[in-house]
Amino acid sequence: MNIPVVENVLKINDQLAALNRRRLGQASICAINLIGAPGCGKTALLEATLRLLSADFRCAVLAGDLATQRDADRLAKYCPRVVQINTGKGCHLEAGHVAQALEQLNLADIDLLFIENVGNLICPVGFDVGQNYKVGIFSTTEGDDKPAKHPYIVMEADLLLLNKIDLLEHVPFDRELFEHDIRRLKPDSRLLALSARTLAGIEPWIEQVRQWKNAAPGKQ
């Protein structure tokens, strides 16, 4: 009785995600879904990214959290198109959340859409929201064992980021083990290391976003 319902929920979600993807594609918007644990630095990464890209692209952000609009408030300083999605007790964004949030935006005014998922390294991985690319974010302060313990984000992400490299000297973190575990799970995985706070290593990430925007619509 349980499993068919779960499948049904996922099927409805996939249908809504396909609709989102079509709408976004028709508007030539490249959509990037950011997934990571609470405090891995998703919002800080977006602050830096918006600052560095907003001269060239019209950006928008959907910020998912259980409660508060603190992320939206932070991001509104760098971007006039921010929608906060509060999920209540919901542990991930679903395609329906994104469809509703898109109603708040004029899609003709947007080049790049960042979807900051709820802080959770597990549940958001399984829910397509209509993005073109999924980015998985780890941080040095979480420890080097997180890819091994959370293999599904490694398998599903188009790109992995290791954030907070400015704190490497202050925390126990075996970078070789971290990267080895990622390659073991997915040999062709792509990983960029950076600090959203100091901007060390940020350029390859910014360049990747530019490339994705220039390639989209296309993937998926």
Added chain:
Amino acid sequence: MNIPVVENVLKINDQLAALNRRRLGQASICAINLIGAPGCGKTALLEATLRLLSADFRCAVLAGDLATQRDADRLAKYCPRVVQINTGKGCHLEAGHVAQALEQLNLADIDLLFIENVGNLICPVGFDVGQNYKVGIFSTTEGDDKPAKHPYIVMEADLLLLNKIDLLEHVPFDRELFEHDIRRLKPDSRLLALSARTLAGIEPWIEQVRQWKNAAPGKQ
């Protein structure tokens, strides 16, 4: 169609949790459920706790993770009774996981049972596993906004910990705001700040566990 099934799952879980709690109570075991984000330091806290308590109490640990037995391997150095629970894609421990894992242990040999939940600040909060006490763990590196963004763990926890205070000088963290948000959600909330790595502030936590053990069974 969806909601009744979810309610049903929760009802079955609650029944199993009550069974676990009864079994543990009959064996005079005090069970503590540790909930926190990936990398907040649950395993490091247990390493320190086992080291400091194992002369006085016979401890056991159930370690929940999607994959790997790395936590069990780390904890086995300090405790002969460790069971690793791998949930696959499961984002939280359920009472059934704990019931199964207890089959691996001789309950007559145990005074204190630590249940290290899957690294996730959201989903584990809603699932009773038969513990006597729930402990919510934040860490300074996750940022000061986590209680406000994750109110349910604040409401549900018997005790909150702020880990990694040794890193406070290296990260942006407004401790006043962090504590204010907690009190706003739950005025009588109890919070201890510590570093599992340097052991700064660890004594009040150890003392709390002793008190819980000496009080149990009783609560719930």
